[in-house]
Amino acid sequence: MPPRILFLGEVDYLDSLTWMKQFTASRNAETSDEFWVLSHPAVYTQGTSCDTQPQASATAIPVLKTDRGGQITYHGPGQLIIYLLLDIKRLAIGPKRLVSSIESAIITLLANLGIDAATHKGAPGVYVSGEKIAALGLRIRKGACYHGLSLNINMDLSPFERIDPCGYAGLKVTQLSSQGLSLCEAEIADQLIDCLIDAIY
Numbered sequence: 736m737p738p739r740i741l742f743l744g745e746v747d748y749l750d751s752l753t754w755m756k757q758f759t760a761s762r763n764a765e766t767s768d769e770f771w772v773l774s775h776p777a778v779y780t781q782g783t784s785c786d787t788q789p790q791a792s793a794t795a796i797p798v799l800k801t802d803r804g805g806q807i808t809y810h811g812p813g814q815l816i817i818y819l820l821l822d823i824k825r826l827a828i829g830p831k832r833l834v835s836s837i838e839s840a841i842i843t844l845l846a847n848l849g850i851d852a853a854t855h856k857g858a859p860g861v862y863v864s865g866e867k868i869a870a871l872g873l874r875i876r877k878g879a880c881y882h883g884l885s886l887n888i889n890m891d892l893s894p895f896e897r898i899d900p901c902g903y904a905g906l907k908v909t910q911l912s913s914q915g916l917s918l919c920e921a922e923i924a925d926q927l928i929d930c931l932i933d934a935i936y
Contacts, residue, residue, distance in 0.1 A: 813890025
């Protein structure tokens with residue numbers, strides 16, 4: 736059963752977190768999977784094992800604790816987010832394979848766009864010449880998952896300089912526009928959705 740695709744526009748981070756929890760808590764064996772395509776206003780988010788704060792110069796960007804895995808990251812305008820609300824028990828896919836499938840989908844998208852990308856062992860996400868272009872973090876609860884991935888398209892990258900992205904000191908971050916691509920966010924989203932469906936289903 737293919738996922739429902741919802742295009743939600745810009746959504747407050749805490750609102751999306753509340754909706755994801757409610758959706759996951761209420762779903763049953765017949766509930767369709769959903770992909771939520773959206774963006775967030777500027778925000779730092781901390782994973783369950785993270786207490787790291789941005790540098791003091793991080794201006795007024797809020798810092799929010801969330802329930803996904805991983806460390807600290809930044810979300811903001813110009814970044815594509817796809818939340819994957821999946822019944823992984825029904826899909827018969829474990830967490831490691833799911834992470835690998837998401838990363839593979841992003842790498843396939845980038846290859847289709849002429850960008851050579853790869854994963855790094857022990858550091859989930861996708862990298863271009865050692866610089867992180869996509870991050871992912873998931874929460875699994877009772878055989879279902881939520882949260883998902885972020886792909887940097889054309890954004891202000893300076894807030895990443897005030898943190899150790901995903902817990903890695905000195906990690907550089909890049910984006911599609913820095914790789915010479917000027918496709919709009921909607922075009923990228925449509926292509927990435929196709930790649931995700933191929934990789935997961």
